[in-house]
Amino acid sequence: MQGAAGATRAEVELAEAGTQSTGPAPTPGAAPAEAGAPSESRRAKTIDVRDVNLFYGDFHAVEGVTVKIEPNKVTALIGSSGCGKTTFLRSLNRMHELTAGARVEGSIELDGQDIYAKGVDPVQVRRLVGMVFQSPNPFPTMSVHENVAAGLNLNGSRIKKDEKDEIVERSLRGAHLWNEVKDRLDKPGSSLSGGQQQRLCIARAIAVEPEVLLMDEPCSALDPVATLAIEDLIGELKSRFTIAIVTHNMQQAARASDITAFFNLEETGSPGRLVEIDDTDTIFTSPKEKATEDYVSGRFG
Amino acid sequence: MAEVARVEYQEELERLEASGLGGLDLVTDALGRTLEAVEHQDVELAQLVIADDDRIDGRYLEVHQSLITLLATQSPVATDLRLISALLHVLKNVERMGDQCVNICKLIPLTGNEPPADEEMVNLILTMGRQTRTLISQSKRAFEDRNVEMARDLVRQDDVVDNLNRECFGLALAIGEDPDRREWAMTMLLAARAIERIGDNAVDIGEQVAFVVTGLFKEFEDASHPNE
Numbered sequence: 001m002q003g004a005a006g007a008t009r010a011e012v013e014l015a016e017a018g019t020q021s022t023g024p025a026p027t028p029g030a031a032p033a034e035a036g037a038p039s040e041s042r043r044a045k046t047i048d049v050r051d052v053n054l055f056y057g058d059f060h061a062v063e064g065v066t067v068k069i070e071p072n073k074v075t076a077l078i079g080s081s082g083c084g085k086t087t088f089l090r091s092l093n094r095m096h097e098l099t100a101g102a103r104v105e106g107s108i109e110l111d112g113q114d115i116y117a118k119g120v121d122p123v124q125v126r127r128l129v130g131m132v133f134q135s136p137n138p139f140p141t142m143s144v145h146e147n148v149a150a151g152l153n154l155n156g157s158r159i160k161k162d163e164k165d166e167i168v169e170r171s172l173r174g175a176h177l178w179n180e181v182k183d184r185l186d187k188p189g190s191s192l193s194g195g196q197q198q199r200l201c202i203a204r205a206i207a208v209e210p211e212v213l214l215m216d217e218p219c220s221a222l223d224p225v226a227t228l229a230i231e232d233l234i235g236e237l238k239s240r241f242t243i244a245i246v247t248h249n250m251q252q253a254a255r256a257s258d259i260t261a262f263f264n265l266e267e268t269g270s271p272g273r274l275v276e277i278d279d280t281d282t283i284f285t286s287p288k289e290k291a292t293e294d295y296v297s298g299r300f301g
Numbered sequence: 302m303a304e305v306a307r308v309e310y311q312e313e314l315e316r317l318e319a320s321g322l323g324g325l326d327l328v329t330d331a332l333g334r335t336l337e338a339v340e341h342q343d344v345e346l347a348q349l350v351i352a353d354d355d356r357i358d359g360r361y362l363e364v365h366q367s368l369i370t371l372l373a374t375q376s377p378v379a380t381d382l383r384l385i386s387a388l389l390h391v392l393k394n395v396e397r398m399g400d401q402c403v404n405i406c407k408l409i410p411l412t413g414n415e416p417p418a419d420e421e422m423v424n425l426i427l428t429m430g431r432q433t434r435t436l437i438s439q440s441k442r443a444f445e446d447r448n449v450e451m452a453r454d455l456v457r458q459d460d461v462v463d464n465l466n467r468e469c470f471g472l473a474l475a476i477g478e479d480p481d482r483r484e485w486a487m488t489m490l491l492a493a494r495a496i497e498r499i500g501d502n503a504v505d506i507g508e509q510v511a512f513v514v515t516g517l518f519k520e521f522e523d524a525s526h527p528n529e
Contacts, residue, residue: 297307
């Protein structure tokens, strides 16, 4: 590693986690100063995946994926059910290993830092690589404010109330939710509509200033209006984060992503593979592989 | 992923392709009758071609609307999207080619009942017209077969038409001093020009074939940069 001045935040944080896994968490107070206003752009980090194979016990779920997930772009992962796209997404922030018997082979690097290196704390990885899930899952007993601040608290930090309020407001603004909830920050998160709850979860995810946002079908439980609101939000968030989104909605991939990766499996029981990755407009106008063409055209499935 | 899906959509798209390309058969017929009217100075046949252009316009409107509906309701992508985009172009070409036949037919009454026709020039125009009919049929077959080679060959075929058109021009220049003959020759030049444009439309269809197959649109020949 270079000197501290040249080191990226990921390097510092993963290195800290590696050398002293029980040590203090990074100073959260530093994050807001670094991050600036939500609308400000910054270069996020690249995920470099090399020859990754994913297993559930004996079952080979994903085979030989090599791909670069580019910073400040939205990469959509598409493919039919069971093709391994969600499993792959979960490997990017070490959530795959939470399933009993699950195993990862190959290398996944965040700006050159191996997130699976010995001694790297998975909790630190998830702090840098956030996840938004299919169904909005705000903590039901917590208020809107507490939900957004939850990530900050979980990171074991002690922040002044003013500072916390500031982060909560900035995150809610960043998630296009502030105007709708600013007068009821103390109400339970579960009192919001589905679309608002999902934006609350996005606010919670971005409150800790991650580098990457992973989204697993974030709109599948939402109506079309809420869906379009989330898609607009995704388009804005990419100026600050690297985004990977799993979606079954091909029009959503076409609308909301810059790059599309198509996963497929030869037959039931065989591992999923990355068939083709390209600019989204290429995938939807002139894909190179026949399997991609058939899938995006809805001709099979 | 073995089961074939969206059968109705696929059938509708195939039907619209057949119907849209069928418009080229209508144009081939219209051009055939146009040539006959030119050859025999047949004003009534010319009127028939003009009236019949409604059928070509109707085909254009009907297929165009159905393609727009397909775009709105079926979200076509990839090859299907390119096919629909190309068909919309082809339809426009069909409509234009029909209009050129009408333009020629409108000229026929202007030349009078017994025009001072120059047989050589009439024959040149008829040869041009027949060659252009071949071009139209070939553009249709190239589209149906997704045959880029056949589509590219349209440029070569169209060069023949262009050369005949230049020959017509030369003949018109040399037609002599008689004002009636000169007027007739000028009118016939307009007809030759209309046929030449129909040939260009057939080449445009060929370019759409290449787009459907390759996903790249490139003019076979760029008139504004002929040497590139």
